[in-house]
Amino acid sequence: AQKVTQAQTEISVVEKEDVTLDCVYETRDTTYYLFWYKQPPSGELVFLIRRNSFDEQNEISGRYSWNFQKSTSSFNFTITASQVVDSAVYFCALNAGNNRKLIWGLGTSLAVNP
């Protein structure tokens, strides 16, 4: 079975704090892809990052970084020095095997307060 768990339903931080959003996935496939999307209050879903199962290298993009650990089946997302504009719902998703469908987590709602 394939599953994505985002255990944190809501997180609230004060601006400039670092925050980590957790994502744990389940799949029996050896080849799979993980994604993060952002849904700001305006409602659209914005692609942030894709990672394949053969590449465990962590990635940094500005204030965003992602930590992929196959040993714990986790693909966590950290925002450094958070800003009010980071307030959004963040979704983690999995695509595994021959399945063309994305398996989505329920999302983590992040509120960054001034």
Place this chain on the structure above:
Amino acid sequence: DAGVIQSPRHEVTEMGQEVTLRCKPISGHDYLFWYRQTMMRGLELLIYFNNNVPIDDSGMPEDRFSAKMPNASFSTLKIQPSEPRDSAVYFCASRHYGANTEAFFGQGTRLTVV
């Protein structure tokens, strides 16, 4: 490219009426997905197409829902008759062939059935 274009952005209709949601995918994309998002159920995949052919419609909730993709640049999702529980945001997304490619989402249609 203008991205995935959905229309209308907002729709308010009375129970029992027919509702048609429209989507223009990104040119050259092989896959098109229809999602529904609600607070209670999160993001649900309703149906997806590959090269205009419906591949998996197991997420379509009832026979009241139908989707078509008459050509590579247009798809519709129809609800007939609509019910208040159909109220949700409906997203269309498209992507290239390949499990490692990200899906790009439209801005969604917010449907309210009264």
